[in-house]
Amino acid sequence: MIDFQQVQFRVGQKEILRGLDLRVDKGETLVLLGRSGSGKTTALRMVNAMLLPTAGAVLVEGQPTHEADPVELRRRIGYVMQDVGLFPHWTVARNVGAVPRLLGWPEDRIWRSVETLLDEVGLPADEYAERYPSTLSGGQRQRVGVARALAAETKLLLLDEPFGALDPITRLEMQDLFLRLRSRHGITSVFVTHDLQEAFRVGTRIALLRDGLLDTLGSPEDFRLSDTDEARAFLRTLAADDTPAHPAPTTTPPVGEDL
Amino acid sequence: MKIPWVEMARLLLEHLQLVGMAMLIACAIALPLGVVAVRSERIRPWALGFANVVQTIPSLAVLGFLIPLAYIGGVGRRSAVVALVLYALLPILRNTVTGILSVDPAVRASAVALGMTERQVLWQVELPLAAPTILSGIHIAAVASIGTATLAAAVGAGGLGVLIFRGISMVNSTLILAGAIPAALLSLVTDRLLRWIEGYFRRYSAR
Numbered sequence: 001m002i003d004f005q006q007v008q009f010r011v012g013q014k015e016i017l018r019g020l021d022l023r024v025d026k027g028e029t030l031v032l033l034g035r036s037g038s039g040k041t042t043a044l045r046m047v048n049a050m051l052l053p054t055a056g057a058v059l060v061e062g063q064p065t066h067e068a069d070p071v072e073l074r075r076r077i078g079y080v081m082q083d084v085g086l087f088p089h090w091t092v093a094r095n096v097g098a099v100p101r102l103l104g105w106p107e108d109r110i111w112r113s114v115e116t117l118l119d120e121v122g123l124p125a126d127e128y129a130e131r132y133p134s135t136l137s138g139g140q141r142q143r144v145g146v147a148r149a150l151a152a153e154t155k156l157l158l159l160d161e162p163f164g165a166l167d168p169i170t171r172l173e174m175q176d177l178f179l180r181l182r183s184r185h186g187i188t189s190v191f192v193t194h195d196l197q198e199a200f201r202v203g204t205r206i207a208l209l210r211d212g213l214l215d216t217l218g219s220p221e222d223f224r225l226s227d228t229d230e231a232r233a234f235l236r237t238l239a240a241d242d243t244p245a246h247p248a249p250t251t252t253p254p255v256g257e258d259l
Numbered sequence: 260m261k262i263p264w265v266e267m268a269r270l271l272l273e274h275l276q277l278v279g280m281a282m283l284i285a286c287a288i289a290l291p292l293g294v295v296a297v298r299s300e301r302i303r304p305w306a307l308g309f310a311n312v313v314q315t316i317p318s319l320a321v322l323g324f325l326i327p328l329a330y331i332g333g334v335g336r337r338s339a340v341v342a343l344v345l346y347a348l349l350p351i352l353r354n355t356v357t358g359i360l361s362v363d364p365a366v367r368a369s370a371v372a373l374g375m376t377e378r379q380v381l382w383q384v385e386l387p388l389a390a391p392t393i394l395s396g397i398h399i400a401a402v403a404s405i406g407t408a409t410l411a412a413a414v415g416a417g418g419l420g421v422l423i424f425r426g427i428s429m430v431n432s433t434l435i436l437a438g439a440i441p442a443a444l445l446s447l448v449t450d451r452l453l454r455w456i457e458g459y460f461r462r463y464s465a466r
Binding site: 048050071072073074075076079081083084085086087088089098099102145148 | 363365366367368369370371372373374375376379383384387388
């Protein structure tokens, strides 16, 4: 469904992606994992032509993004980002119906889609449709963000650290919501995160990026066994999460500090 | 002395026409120029710089400069409107630029990511969200213009300044007040009206 072919991206002298080869198959959730500056968000933004490769090509459903009409392409691809970016001057319903309206759907079809999606993300339309984003909590806003990304019968979803700004409990609920919606709508997705735990929960495959190159690629099980330095550095973050349960001997230096 | 009610009413209307026409033209220039200035980092300092420089020239001097000019100047209404337009440019331009630039980058990014065209981003997202700021620029320009327009009488453009100038030359305070009071009241009413409209837009866009 998505094909990265020797994708390079440079800004001035700075190389952000240095020849990335990657395939995303239908129905899978490919997690792009990496630290800040690894190029994962850049790679994501190449899929909906927010950025174009300076060399190589990104193919979406067989068509290179640099030959596609970016506006038409983006309307087919859902996009969820950490800052949500709801339109503050529009009601929840109008926000969710934004892409269907851009596509010129008739009003009753827009409304059906909005109603269904609001129900699916746990914000019943009777109660939430006419509210404004500023009256919602952070988690509710991101639910609206997810509903908006899916409203135009979207089959391909891009998520850029979507739940990074939420508290741990809400984040877990949102990950569950994402998994439910994924199976119900048969969504293919690319999911950017720097949280390995999240990567394991949502990813069918994990692509670890390092300095604009693919470091490791494989299923979560493969990832646990991979022995590259960067993969082990990420696996140590899980070990660090375990420390409260298994207190480390006092002689051991704190893990993860030397990253 | 008798108060010249009828003449006052006629001059008030003239005054309104001068200011109204100037505001329309100023908006027609400054709003699109502001949008262009937001998009182009190269044009922005020039546009704002020009408007700033114009603002520093004393208004009476601008009127003086305009009198000998063909097409945009001369004695009469045209010079006065041109001068008022020049003064109104800066607040409208500056607030248009500020208003659009202060739209949350995440909101802009999501508008693009959703598949809005550049034009749709402008009309459906940036301008509605910038509207309160743009309106307050128009507000400032309009209220200031009402005061400045009293000088229009100096180039024979009419308006309430006629009574003020006549009052000065005849050393007649009643006449001066007959021009000044309606001008002040007009400012107040305009101020109130625009404040009310702004409040409406602010409620609607700043939820």
